[in-house]
Amino acid sequence: MDRNEKLSEHFTLGELMRSEIAERKGIDNNPPQDLIPKLRRICEKVLEPIRKYYGWPFRPNSGYRSPELNKKIGGSKKSQHCLADVTGDFGQAKNTASSH
Numbered sequence: 001m002d003r004n005e006k007l008s009e010h011f012t013l014g015e016l017m018r019s020e021i022a023e024r025k026g027i028d029n030n031p032p033q034d035l036i037p038k039l040r041r042i043c044e045k046v047l048e049p050i051r052k053y054y055g056w057p058f059r060p061n062s063g064y065r066s067p068e069l070n071k072k073i074g075g076s077k078k079s080q081h082c083l084a085d086v087t088g089d090f091g092q093a094k095n096t097a098s099s100h
Helices: 013-018 020-025 031-056 067-072
Strands: none
Touching: 013 031, 020 067
8 A cells, every 4th residue: 555645635645544553553554445535535525625724734633543443542333434434633733834
């Protein structure tokens, strides 16, 4: 899976599947191929308009969470993160231009 794959003009697959906990614990957080189109739509229909509205780059905290990761962090058994139906919270709205 190519973490650098662009899902939209400003967002990559790696950003939507990034998880410090998964990295620390060695948990595979790669989304199934059939969820990539959903992540792409989230980027195009939700994240890009937010970026345009605020006028600067930001990084979503999560877009996809594997069932194993979701269980590890105590997420809901019906978590929409596992279905790529949400983007989690956006953390602080801050300019991350230096990282993009």
